[in-house]
Amino acid sequence: xxxxxxxxxxxxxxxxxxxxxxxxxxxxxxxxxxxxxxxxxxxxxxxxxxxxxxxxxxxxxxxxxxxxxxxxxxxxxxxxxxxxxxxxxxxxxxxxxxxxxxxxxxxxxxxxxxxxxxxxxx
Numbered sequence: 365x366x367x368x369x370x371x372x373x374x375x376x377x378x379x380x381x382x383x384x385x386x387x388x389x390x391x392x393x394x395x396x397x398x399x400x401x402x403x404x405x406x407x408x409x410x411x412x413x414x415x416x417x418x419x420x421x422x423x424x425x426x427x428x429x430x431x432x433x434x435x436x437x438x439x440x441x442x443x444x445x446x447x448x449x450x451x452x453x454x455x456x457x458x459x460x461x462x463x464x465x466x467x468x469x470x471x472x473x474x475x476x477x478x479x480x481x482x483x484x485x486x
Contacts, residue, residue: 370466371420372459374440374447379422380445383459387412390461390470394481399445401429401437405485407460407470414450424474 368385387410398407401451419426420439433443441443445473449458475481 368454368466368469370430370464370468372447372463373465374422374443374445374463376440376445377442378425378442379440379445379447380420382418382420383410383412383448383457383464384416385466385469387458387459387468387470388470389474390468392472392475393458393477394475394485395477396480399482401449402460405482407446407458408462410441410459410461410468410470411451411456412459414455417448417457417459 369382370385372381372383373379381414390410393409394404394406399405401407416469427439427441428436429439435450437449438447440447445463446460449465451458
């Protein structure tokens, strides 16, 4: 059985990537790190082994926030879009679902870190 490939991009289009439509989970993360990175109440995330995310354009335009050998975020240096994160504890990538051009086959099905959700979000 073949896996569909999804395309993703930052807001300005300087960085593009592909990811296999094989997310093990999709969820809304309410941790303070994701809230601050997105400027929103939560980050809609798809979890997948990091090696299944492939940069297709814009290598020189990437901004790595955090230790590149540990957990870190990958952003566009021009527009600041958070594309995905690397989670060192399990080797997964957390794709920011809002950066996908093509719709994934999964939908977020649960909320994480609700104990630290924004107090203004219901």
